[in-house]
Amino acid sequence: MVYADESGEIYDLPDLGMAGRSGRLFHPVELKDLIPLPEGSELFVLPGTMPVGWDQDVDEMVVVDQDPGGGGKAVQAVAAFISPAYTQTASTAFYREEMPERPLPLFAYTAVGWWNGRFYVAGFRSDPDTRQDFRQFDLDLIRRNTLKRLKRDRDNRLIQHLGRCSLTYGCPAAKNLFLNRYEAPLPTSPVCNARCLGCLSLQPEDGPPATQDRITFVPTPREVAGVAVPHLKRAKRAVVSFGQGCEGEPLMQDEVLENSVRLIRSRVSRGTVNLNSNASRPDAVIKLVDAGLDSMRISMNSIREKYYTAYYRPKGYSYSDVLESWRIMKEAGRYVSLNLFVLPGLTDEMAEIDRLSEVIEQTGLDLIQLRNHNIDPDWYLDSIGYEYSGMRAGVQGMVKILKKRFPRLKFGYFNPPLGQDTNRRRGR
Numbered sequence: 001m002v003y004a005d006e007s008g009e010i011y012d013l014p015d016l017g018m019a020g021r022s023g024r025l026f027h028p029v030e031l032k033d034l035i036p037l038p039e040g041s042e043l044f045v046l047p048g049t050m051p052v053g054w055d056q057d058v059d060e061m062v063v064v065d066q067d068p069g070g071g072g073k074a075v076q077a078v079a080a081f082i083s084p085a086y087t088q089t090a091s092t093a094f095y096r097e098e099m100p101e102r103p104l105p106l107f108a109y110t111a112v113g114w115w116n117g118r119f120y121v122a123g124f125r126s127d128p129d130t131r132q133d134f135r136q137f138d139l140d141l142i143r144r145n146t147l148k149r150l151k152r153d154r155d156n157r158l159i160q161h162l163g164r165c166s167l168t169y170g171c172p173a174a175k176n177l178f179l180n181r182y183e184a185p186l187p188t189s190p191v192c193n194a195r196c197l198g199c200l201s202l203q204p205e206d207g208p209p210a211t212q213d214r215i216t217f218v219p220t221p222r223e224v225a226g227v228a229v230p231h232l233k234r235a236k237r238a239v240v241s242f243g244q245g246c247e248g249e250p251l252m253q254d255e256v257l258e259n260s261v262r263l264i265r266s267r268v269s270r271g272t273v274n275l276n277s278n279a280s281r282p283d284a285v286i287k288l289v290d291a292g293l294d295s296m297r298i299s300m301n302s303i304r305e306k307y308y309t310a311y312y313r314p315k316g317y318s319y320s321d322v323l324e325s326w327r328i329m330k331e332a333g334r335y336v337s338l339n340l341f342v343l344p345g346l347t348d349e350m351a352e353i354d355r356l357s358e359v360i361e362q363t364g365l366d367l368i369q370l371r372n373h374n375i376d377p378d379w380y381l382d383s384i385g386y387e388y389s390g391m392r393a394g395v396q397g398m399v400k401i402l403k404k405r406f407p408r409l410k411f412g413y414f415n416p417p418l419g420q421d422t423n424r425r426r427g428r
């Protein structure tokens with residue numbers, strides 16, 4: 001087990017084994033479920049929490065409420081925020097006497113331990129694609145390219161916005177845009193028709209701190225095409241995606257999106273035009289399919305309606321609209337991914353897996369992106385009224401079950417470039 005003292009220094013405690021958490025249940029984490037801490041990951045010290053370890057001799061969970069180093073000082077739990085392309089299988093085992101006024105910031109808190117001179121985390125690499133691997137980013141080159149582009153496209157507000165995302169927020173998608181490769185972002189919407197508990201770009205006073213500012217303007221189709229067309233023409237494994245962490249819901253700008261996709265496709269047929277979305281507006285999706293949209297990634301915290309509605313708190317749409325948009329894309333032969341927010345204990349419950357299987361059976365699905373849910377687990381489970389519903393398969397167990405039920409279903413972390421497949425799907 002690892003813990004931090006009150007000043008934030010991290011130590012291992014050999015007397016206790018590493019523990020993890022699934023839902024609200026603490027459990028030991030075995031070596032076979034661990035991987036070395038991926039490069040580029042971060043370690044967080046969690047204020048107001050106490051670490052929980054596993055006493056192997058008596059097979060009991062132990063809350064460490066004082067600094068084992070003596071002096072009766074406070075201790076804190078430690079969590080890992082693991083790098084993109086890795087999916088967590090257990091959350092950090094921490095105990096709180098009471099919920100603080102504000103929940104922890106919007107990050108995924110993955111179980112971490114120490115063994116043989118290094119940190120290990122409960123997770124697995126869910127996507128071999130290296131597009132956002134830490135060592136892929138030459139920061140000097142990114143800075144030079146970004147500044148050059150900002151100067152050249154000073155009249156394109158979207159380029160100016162993405163320049164800030166690249167240089168200030170360090171957004172991997174924005175960095176890849178200025179490196180002319182892989183997936184580039186096309187944020188368009190300052191507004192949204194949902195009020196997700198864990199919205200990264202807009203939070204109430206008493207909510208967790210939002211991790212990035214929302215775009216404040218709606219770009220024109222010309223500005224959107226000014227970003228997308230050069231990227232699709234020359235980028236390696238080119239994808240451009242509406243729907244980013246720094247915006248609301250892109251379907252709220254359906255006319256801009258439709259006209260942008262038509263303009264883009266009138267100038268370049270290469271690459272993939274993708275939409276990351278809450279899929280709330282089937283009417284808008286019909287227009288986008290007609291305009292030439294290639295793929296859609298639908299974000300969901302849970303496929304179970306009660307947890308979905310409690311989390312998204314939709315305004316003017318419902319869970320069935322989301323499934324309707326999904327059906328429209330599949331019936332049009334387009335590519336659909338489910339962006340499933342993984343929280344160990346909830347995501348891998350058999351009730352979740354069976355409901356997901358029902359929907360896939362009815363509608364079809366190409367890919368599940370296994371994204372870690374960036375949220376305070378206590379606050380989240382309390383807020384959605386979570387109730388333990390029985391058997392859990394483990395996150396990797398869930399993948400195994402779904403692969404068996406749907407052999408053609410893919411698993412990953414990123415929006416794939418559809419390449420030649422794109423033209424075939426557009427019936428060209």
Ligand code: SF4
Binds near residue numbers: 194247278
């Ligand atoms: S759908 Fe996206 S932008 Fe809208 S509230 Fe949820 S996380 Fe925020």
